[in-house]
Amino acid sequence: MKPDLFEAPDYYNLDELYSDEHKLVRDAAREWVKRDVSPIIESYAQKAEFPKQIIKGLAEIGAFGPYIPEEYGGAGLDQISYGLIMQEIERGDSGVRSTASVQSSLVMYPIWAYGTEEQRQNYLPKLASGEFMGAFGLTEPNHGSNPGGMTTNYKDMGDHFLLNGAKLWISNAPFCDVAVVWAKNEEGRIHGLIVERGMEGFSTPETHNKWSLRASATGELIFQDVKVPKNNLLPNKTGLGAPLGCLDSARYGIAWGAIGAAMDCYDTALRYAKERVQFGKPIAGFQLQQKKLAEMITEITKAQLLAFRLGQLKNEKRATSAQISMAKRNNVEMALKIARESRQILGGMGITGDYSIMRHMMNLESVVTYEGTHDIHLLITGLDITGINAFK
Numbered sequence: 001m002k003p004d005l006f007e008a009p010d011y012y013n014l015d016e017l018y019s020d021e022h023k024l025v026r027d028a029a030r031e032w033v034k035r036d037v038s039p040i041i042e043s044y045a046q047k048a049e050f051p052k053q054i055i056k057g058l059a060e061i062g063a064f065g066p067y068i069p070e071e072y073g074g075a076g077l078d079q080i081s082y083g084l085i086m087q088e089i090e091r092g093d094s095g096v097r098s099t100a101s102v103q104s105s106l107v108m109y110p111i112w113a114y115g116t117e118e119q120r121q122n123y124l125p126k127l128a129s130g131e132f133m134g135a136f137g138l139t140e141p142n143h144g145s146n147p148g149g150m151t152t153n154y155k156d157m158g159d160h161f162l163l164n165g166a167k168l169w170i171s172n173a174p175f176c177d178v179a180v181v182w183a184k185n186e187e188g189r190i191h192g193l194i195v196e197r198g199m200e201g202f203s204t205p206e207t208h209n210k211w212s213l214r215a216s217a218t219g220e221l222i223f224q225d226v227k228v229p230k231n232n233l234l235p236n237k238t239g240l241g242a243p244l245g246c247l248d249s250a251r252y253g254i255a256w257g258a259i260g261a262a263m264d265c266y267d268t269a270l271r272y273a274k275e276r277v278q279f280g281k282p283i284a285g286f287q288l289q290q291k292k293l294a295e296m297i298t299e300i301t302k303a304q305l306l307a308f309r310l311g312q313l314k315n316e317k318r319a320t321s322a323q324i325s326m327a328k329r330n331n332v333e334m335a336l337k338i339a340r341e342s343r344q345i346l347g348g349m350g351i352t353g354d355y356s357i358m359r360h361m362m363n364l365e366s367v368v369t370y371e372g373t374h375d376i377h378l379l380i381t382g383l384d385i386t387g388i389n390a391f392k
């Protein structure tokens with residue numbers, strides 16, 4: 001892969017709106033990505049392997065639990081800092097950002113928000129340092145966009161719960177130490193359970209053959225009569241709203257993360273277009289290429305402003321799920337379109353691993369589907385503005 005020459009576009013001087021802490025956190029993440037992610041990520045994506053050696057660095061830049069209080073090992077940052085960290089990581093690779101998102105928003109968040117004090121003390125510091133890696137089990141083979149239909153279930157056996165079922169498409173599954181698993185009790189109510197590697201009957205086979213998020217490990221969570229201690233139930237929130245609350249936090253991070261992927265594609269395409277000469281002049285001098293580049297920077301700028309405002313609302317605990325859906329949907333689609341256009345600007349070179357664009361483009365095909373598909377987020381906006389549910 002070519003050297004990482006990334007320069008972040010900031011067309012509307014957003015830097016002036018960020019605090020010193022925001023910039024410090026962002027710049028540390030940016031530098032780390034340049035030093036520790038960019039040089040290796042292409043080869044790990046090519047061999048479809050998660051680079052485990054970066055776990056320590058992810059913990060050090062505060063990517064595991066950015067907004068979890070410091071008393072539990074988190075970084076104690078605000079939501080804009082969290083967003084900026086996700087932006088910088090996804091600038092490197094969406095798969096690496098996925099690992100961090102799952103750890104922070106889908107594993108640490110529910111333990112912090114819905115767990116007991118004992119569970120927080122037990123798990124959060126280890127997850128924040130990367131000593132433990134986590135997975136989040138909601139999706140099932142027959143229940144993706146409709147997780148409320150899940151069949152994974154547990155029975156109360158007196159001194160423990162007996163868990164049965166299977167989860168599919170689970171990020172971090174193949175190497176996770178703990179998994180937050182959503183399952184129905186005997187009354188059909190959804191609860192979260194903390195399942196640990198080593199519990200008998202719990203296995204995590206890897207899903208192979210992916211053309212997307214190849215540097216992120218994906219797998220299944222299979223439960224065959226797994227005895228889960230009663231202390232491992234997350235007691236403070238039940239029902240579908242509990243996992244959806246986690247998804248709000250992760251989707252918010254994706255809204256920022258996608259901007260990172262888009263910025264990287266745009267920056268690469270702009271540099272290439274200024275250097276590549278055809279018909280006697282740089283291709284950046286042709287109107288057709290300028291149209292692409294001008295539209296890209298416009299869309300990136302709009303997405304940056306959307307994410308920033310959403311971050312302010314989130315800091316004030318006023319961001320609604322529907323607002324988060326809109327930002328996730330808009331920003332991921334924006335990034336995907338920019339990846340496709342950038343790829344064309346590079347011509348044949350765009351399809352190679354010498355540049356990051358094709359990897360971003362393939363990754364974003366997962367990002368547009370997971371954490372609520374593009375369609376589902378549109379239906380959420382539709383429901384919000386009309387009051388009419390078009391899901392069923």
Ligand SMILES: Cc1cc2nc3c(=O)[nH]c(=O)nc-3n(C[C@H](O)[C@H](O)[C@H](O)COP(=O)(O)OP(=O)(O)OC[C@H]3O[C@@H](n4cnc5c(N)ncnc54)[C@H](O)[C@@H]3O)c2cc1C
Nearest residue numbers: 136137138139144145169170171366370371372373375391
């Ligand atoms: C790489 C990767 C990592 C993932 N990581 C995790 C993870 O860590 N944990 C986890 O729990 N899940 C994870 N997922 C699962 C992901 O969230 C689901 O793939 C997603 O929710 C969609 O579910 P599905 O794939 O079953 O598609 P389906 O729900 O079967 O949808 C198929 C198509 O039908 C459309 N559709 C569905 N319902 C409607 C409707 N009512 N109206 C209109 N159109 C509709 C969808 O938009 C989509 O286009 C991951 C997925 C991928 C690809």
